[in-house]
Amino acid sequence: MRGFALLMAGLGVAAALSSAAELGFGTLAEPGAGFFPCAVGVVLAAAGACSAASGRRAAGRGARAAPLSRQGLSRVGLMVASLVGWLLVLPVAGYVLATFLAVVAMGKAMGLPGRLGPLLLAAGVAVGLYLFFDFVFYVDLPRGLLAP
Amino acid sequence: MLGLEELLRGFAIALQPVNLLACFLGVLIGTVVGVLPGLGPTAAMSLMLPFSVAYGPTAGLIMLAGVWYGAMYGGSTTSILVNIPGEAASVVTCLDGYQMARKGRAGAALCLVAVGSWVAGTLAIVALQAFAPPLGKAALRFGPPEYLALMLLAFVVLSGLVGEAQSRGILMLAVGLFLGIVGIDPISGTMRFTLGPTPLLQGIDLLAVAVGLFGIAEVLAIAADPHVPRLVERVGLRSLLPDREEARRSVGPILRGAGLGFFVGLVPGPAPTISTFLSYSLEKRLSRRPEAFGTGMVEGVAGPESANNAAVIGSLVPFLALGIPFSATSAVMLAGLRMHSVEAGPTLFTTRADIFWAFVAAMYVGNLMLLALNLPLVGLFARIATLSPQVLMPVVGVLCLVGAYSVRSSLVDVWVMLIAGTAGLWLRRWGFPPAPLAIGMVLGPMTESSLRLTMQTFDGDPTRILSRPLAMAFLVAAILFQAFVLRRARARLAVAREEAS
Numbered sequence: 001m002r003g004f005a006l007l008m009a010g011l012g013v014a015a016a017l018s019s020a021a022e023l024g025f026g027t028l029a030e031p032g033a034g035f036f037p038c039a040v041g042v043v044l045a046a047a048g049a050c051s052a053a054s055g056r057r058a059a060g061r062g063a064r065a066a067p068l069s070r071q072g073l074s075r076v077g078l079m080v081a082s083l084v085g086w087l088l089v090l091p092v093a094g095y096v097l098a099t100f101l102a103v104v105a106m107g108k109a110m111g112l113p114g115r116l117g118p119l120l121l122a123a124g125v126a127v128g129l130y131l132f133f134d135f136v137f138y139v140d141l142p143r144g145l146l147a148p
Numbered sequence: 149m150l151g152l153e154e155l156l157r158g159f160a161i162a163l164q165p166v167n168l169l170a171c172f173l174g175v176l177i178g179t180v181v182g183v184l185p186g187l188g189p190t191a192a193m194s195l196m197l198p199f200s201v202a203y204g205p206t207a208g209l210i211m212l213a214g215v216w217y218g219a220m221y222g223g224s225t226t227s228i229l230v231n232i233p234g235e236a237a238s239v240v241t242c243l244d245g246y247q248m249a250r251k252g253r254a255g256a257a258l259c260l261v262a263v264g265s266w267v268a269g270t271l272a273i274v275a276l277q278a279f280a281p282p283l284g285k286a287a288l289r290f291g292p293p294e295y296l297a298l299m300l301l302a303f304v305v306l307s308g309l310v311g312e313a314q315s316r317g318i319l320m321l322a323v324g325l326f327l328g329i330v331g332i333d334p335i336s337g338t339m340r341f342t343l344g345p346t347p348l349l350q351g352i353d354l355l356a357v358a359v360g361l362f363g364i365a366e367v368l369a370i371a372a373d374p375h376v377p378r379l380v381e382r383v384g385l386r387s388l389l390p391d392r393e394e395a396r397r398s399v400g401p402i403l404r405g406a407g408l409g410f411f412v413g414l415v416p417g418p419a420p421t422i423s424t425f426l427s428y429s430l431e432k433r434l435s436r437r438p439e440a441f442g443t444g445m446v447e448g449v450a451g452p453e454s455a456n457n458a459a460v461i462g463s464l465v466p467f468l469a470l471g472i473p474f475s476a477t478s479a480v481m482l483a484g485l486r487m488h489s490v491e492a493g494p495t496l497f498t499t500r501a502d503i504f505w506a507f508v509a510a511m512y513v514g515n516l517m518l519l520a521l522n523l524p525l526v527g528l529f530a531r532i533a534t535l536s537p538q539v540l541m542p543v544v545g546v547l548c549l550v551g552a553y554s555v556r557s558s559l560v561d562v563w564v565m566l567i568a569g570t571a572g573l574w575l576r577r578w579g580f581p582p583a584p585l586a587i588g589m590v591l592g593p594m595t596e597s598s599l600r601l602t603m604q605t606f607d608g609d610p611t612r613i614l615s616r617p618l619a620m621a622f623l624v625a626a627i628l629f630q631a632f633v634l635r636r637a638r639a640r641l642a643v644a645r646e647e648a649s
Contacts, residue, residue: 004575004578004580005316008319008322008323011326012322015326015341019340023333023338024338028603028608028609029607030604030608032336033333033335033338033340034340035599035600036329036596036599037326037329037340037341040592041326043322044323044325047315047321047322048319048322050315050318050319051315051316054315054316055578068372069372072371072373075371075372076368076371076573078371079367079368079541079545080368080566080570082545083545083549083566083569084566086546087562087563090559095550099549099550102542102546103542106542106545106546107538107542110371110537110538110541110542112538112539112542113538121542121543122542125542125546129547132184133184133550133554136180137192137554138195139554141550141554
């Protein structure tokens, strides 16, 4: 938690400095593109520093979030990998295939039992959503390998 | 009542089969669009434009408006059931709506949203019918100083959403303000934090961030729990309806949401989204148990959902009365009217009064249709929460992916959503509230443009804002509101001390 707060404080300082230097602060009568970002950067840096300090006090009192179990962590990893996989496969294989694979992978990561069940769920979700978005709402989902 | 005779004539037109069909199609498509994350009412209305042309100006306008307020209602469904906001205006509903679903009260929440949306929508139509021309003129007096003062008032009201850990809440607000800056500066055209000419030039989409912070973070949180609990074990018939206590507690928030939403709707910008945040914060401030907000408080669902429907109607006032679209959605409606060579504005009330009054009458009918359409579906929707997480979470995950992609057909938005979702999981474990981040992204761009334009207008002297009566009124309201909040907090502290002693 403190790490995140400190990271944000650092980002705030960097944003404030780069806004003032590169974007142009302007004047009070003619505020430039960096005027507001600079102010936001200062708020971000101050709030980050305060948050880090209060996090340190909380850590001193022993108030910490319980760590994730190994099983939970591996499930989260598999879910994130499935979602990232969808993004990487989509441009090549198209929406239907990418979604089919992602649902199977996420179902298995969540512990969905059997073989046929996940496959049927994945096929239903992939085709159903495709028909809905593409044919009803004209959202042009990538077709990839299935393109004519 | 003002215009009763004209309204009756309007009903005669609105109840014609073709107009009824257009109204039904509009609210049906709007509800579906709202339920699906990503697709917004503006995109759906743009898609409906060619169909609305075939129906003629009256039916076309009725259909487009139906899509809009239907989407506002539908957006709450996925927020309540699976913690995915269907629209930006439904982000707030995730906070308590989803917690109600986890307690087995999804049916009650959906029911209250349907009734609240109908009541607020109907009250807002009455206000539209009675006050459209004078309110439209008042909306024109809104310049950058008034807008800036209103933003300050909004920040004061919304500070209640920051939560107990104020430094973390303010940090999240600042992160949201920063994310709202990314993209091209609308005034000077300068690239800001885009890492060069990248897709970030378009800015970071609020909905992609919100779907990640709420939807994906929830999927990952459930995956992280080794026992993978079911959201709700079973849905009984009684749990589908709000009990007497929930209904009683909803009356005030619905009425306040209706009033607040209508007036916020008169202001340019994403009024429905802002109205939900304001309504939630107001209810939290007025509540005797503000600490219970976020744990499934019915006031946190009924108020915001009523406010966004009323805000949609409110934002029609400047469009109908002046012919000025204050949002992208009303610009699409204006385009729909112009396709039939009909001009919105003051002349609409005189030269094409038939269209105006039929439109007003159709909104009464459409709101009733929305209620009739959605109440029977409450049971079906509520049963989604009883599905096993092994089945539900992969579907929710894919829905988030497709939803984020469909907003702008951009893979960058999906990456943003994934990063927000993964970060969201850790942020919620560390006690950082996600709602202030969304507020920052909504209010940031508007605050910046009004601040810069005000400073330019007043030659760098911010005290000259006090010379503008409307802006002054907002500032006084902000001070009074803060005084009221401090007084309540002091009284609560005194009671707590008395109890302790």
